[in-house]
Amino acid sequence: MRYFYFILLCAFAWGCANDADPEADKASFTRIYDNNKFGSVIYPIDIKQTSDGGYLILGGRKLTTSNFSGIYLLKTDALGAYVEEQELDEDLVAPIGPLMLLNDGYYFFCMTSVGLQTQLIxxxxxxxxxxxxxxxxxYPAAAAQEGNNFLLLSYNNVDKQSVISVVTPAGAVQTSKAFSIGAGDAVEEPIINHFLRTGRQLPFLVGRIPGGLFYFNGFFNYTLSLSFTNLAADEPQGILQGQQDDGGISQAVPLDGGKFALARFNFGDNYFLPAATINSSGISSSVDLGGNVLPELVPNAAVKILRTTINGRQVVLYGSDTNGKQIVILGYDEATGSLVGSKYLGFSNPYELAAILPTSDGGLAVCGRTYVAGRFGRICLFKLSSQEVESAFKGF
Incomplete structure (x- = not known):
């Protein structure tokens, strides 16, 4: 029988969990979820807070029956304590985030191990x-919620195309458009390595500018590019080109006024652009965007961006992984693009970020992976109280 233990790593000011104040225990905690399967490899993908105040975590797990990852789901209570887990059948593989809440259900995409057909779960x-x-x-690569439907970026390995689709909760494809990645094995190799998790995890994205064009960060014409499409024309309306898979956009979130919160990478270097202007109707290069260089981040770092409100101020939070094996969250004023604070999470063990979530109490939930004894990959969860968040991102 699988068992879990929980490690509580509180700040010194808080000390141990406060038995007399359960609300304080819910507001701020750190958990690491371990188990007794010596060789198990588990990694988190996304997290959502559930209606009971707890958390649902979508993850992947290493399989012995497939080269693709299996599906793992973990439910916790409001204190972050383990409630139950689900290891889905091994005929379902390659799960992607996010978990998307619609009509009291949580949706995500994966594919079958035989036939490689996308499934909506x-x-x-x-x-x-x-x-x-x-x-x-x-080959589902990225997803997003669009009203009562879902957006899906997938890879057609037969025709060598990046495909963006609008999918209903019933699994029907309302509309889709395919774009060639370019001919040759050199273009496809990093894509397949991404799905097999034998190479770098590529920053595939899909979304829509509110009321405007759809966009996807995927391969088009030999290059990892941020492309804009109306899902009707055969060519994208706008292309922000990368440099094959050595440079490009690592995260993009639309802001008001036609701007984007962007992160980009270029041959290992990382740059944040909290209020970037993109030409969505022309061709440009990500290199020309400039940005704030982040030398403390790991090369070609994965980045998460969250728009949120902290103490009445619209803030854009950037989360990523440092060379010091910590998770870092940097906050920028959405209106000015100026830095308003930072928060570092994790010590002793190496930590990697998976997702950032605003919680119902005004705090943040930060889900990631740590390595117990330096080698066993396990899911971890940091819960920050509203007071901790306000203190970290109050400005200078």
Missing amino acids: RVNLNGTIDSQVSVGNS
Whole structure:
């Protein structure tokens, strides 16, 4: 039987968990979820807070029966304590985030291990499957919620195309458009390595400018590019080109006024642009954007961006991984782009970021992976109280 233990790493000012104040225990904690399967490899993908105040974490797990990752779901209570886990059947592989909440269900995409056909999975707040429908596309790469539908970026390995689709909760494809990645194995190799997790995890993205064009960060014409499309024309309306898979956009979130919060990478270097202007109707290069260089981050770092409100101020939070094996969160004023604070998480063990989530109490939940004894990959969860968040990002 699988068992879990929880390690509570509180700040010195708080000391141990306060038995007399359970609300304080819910507001701020750190958990590491370990188990007794010596060789198990688990990694987090996304997290959502559930209606009972707890958390549902989507993850992947290493399989012995497939080169792709299996699906793992973990449910906790409001204190971050383990409630239950689900290891989905091994005929479902390669899960992607985010978990998307619609009509009291949590949706995510994956694919079948045989046939590589994309599936849309709906689970309840405990991670138990409510429904599974086939979408038909192969190799799901990125997803997003668009009203009552979902956006899906997938890779068609037969025709060598990046495909962006609008998918209903029933799994029907309302509309889609495909774009060639370019001919040759050299273009496809990093894509397949991404799905097999034998190479660098590429920053695939999909979304929509509110009321405007759709966008995807994927391969187009030999290069990892941020492309804008109306899903009708055969060519993108705008292209922000990278440099094959050595440079490009690592995260993009639309802001008001036609601007974007961007992160980009270029041959190992990382740059943040809290209020970037992009030409969505022309061709440009990500190198020309400039940005704030972040030498403390790991090369070609994965980045998460969250728009949120902290103490009445619109703030853009950037989360990533440092060379010191910590998770760092940097906050920028959305209106001015100026830095308003930072927060570093994790010590002793190496830590890597998976997702940042605003919580119902005004705090933050930060989900990531740590390595127990330096080698066993396990899911970790940091819960920051509203007071901790306000203190960290109050400005200078």
